[in-house]
Amino acid sequence: MSTPTLEKDPAGAPQDGGATAIEKITVTLRIRRYNPEVNPEPEWVDYQVETDPKERVLDVLHRVKWEQDGTLTFRRSCAHGICGSDAMRINGRNRLACKTLIKDVNPAKPITVEAIKGLPLLKDLVVDMEPFFQSYRDVMPFLITTGNEPTRERLQSSEDRERFDDTTKCILCAACTSSCPVFWTDGQYFGPAAIVNAHRFIFDSRDEGGEQRLEILNEKEGVWRCRTTFNCSEACPRGIEVTKAIQEVKRALITRRF
Template sequence: MATPTLEKTGATSDASPYITVTFRIRRFNPEISDEAQWQDFQIEIDPKERVLDGLHKIKWDVDGSLTFRRSCAHGICGSDAMRINGKNRLACKTLIKDINPEKPITVEPIKGMTVLKDLVVDMEPFFQAYRDVMPFLITSGNEPTRERLQSAEDRERFDDTTKCILCAACTSSCPVFWNDGQYFGPAAIVNAHRFIFDSRDEAGEQRLEILNDKDGVWRCRTTFNCTDACPRGIEVTKAIAEVKRALITRRY
């Protein structure tokens, strides 16, 4: 397939910050073919820009059929998680200069989920696992008339796992999830952890029993892929280990 190019308009000079970068994107359109294929795009871009900026240039100026998810573009919504040069990353947080732009930049959908088109995958199984662990505060008694106070020490117990943005980078980096999509996956366990260890919540035992299932926390093989992939720096493997320990000791 011929490589589409996008040339920067206007005069150029030796001081121009733009470089020519090749994006090698894994394309899939079920309306055209059952097989995915790689397509190269060459664009002029400032290396201080992000991979997401490059994808925008391609979609807006070269091939409008290129399909991918993005929303806030600032690393908060988590919608633009994809595999960039073989690693799960957020396209909006990945700078061109940081991933060796002298070689083709490979972009493909995250693994372990059904690809709908190009870089867009079906996230429903991921979100179902998230819903299954009851990711909300559960208490008994009457609705309080004032806020539920909590000490700084109690908050610190689960602070790390409150950072999850549900991008699925951790879950789709997990070899167990690749081989068996029934596994809850790291993200669901992280979000269960956030409430299991919350001193205000009263459903820790219920969540632990959910994760004690054959497709639950014991499927983890501690490869640390999830921790390496998390764009928020959450110690995912540590959180999973703490849930395992709570299952054994029933102390949390």
């Protein structure tokens, strides 16, 4: 059970007369540790950490690494929900550790933290992202045009831009792809993130490679493997309507209109 404590000044009184006193609690962080050089099987390890409930899971992971166990391994970079490098499973759901507050994950009980699923586990919370990025590269996530290099910018109406605006928000964190049951059982499946990034260019009025991308996604491991479970949309930290984007790509394959 968490024990609330107030941060006090050296005289023993709450700081600023209690107006800005910080209530701290002790939480149990239950981390699924894995080091192939020590143990061929992952194991759960508990850490007791004092924290402000308004702090993030990433802050608590830092405290574990810096103050209790320097061998703990995880990825993080910007810590502001932009780089996507700290995607992990927190209490059984894919989230960004830098966007998940302690108070929002029931700190009265142990908070479980483990690596995202479906990708090869390297150590602790770190997975091999190469299969994920290979699928991303395979859908050609760049503007394709023909003819001579333009002498002025390619103009686009607000309506044309809005058509694919949602899928430009992807930060390649792999939270959607690694929440997909199809991806868990079939690592060859392109996965939601690759399809989202293909969507971004398929529906770009300036692009001329839509047919090529559609043919790539029409393959055995393409969009038809999607079972519309909505796990991907729920997991996306950027709020992208991933399932909707996949359905639009399926429709474009059938109608050849995009």
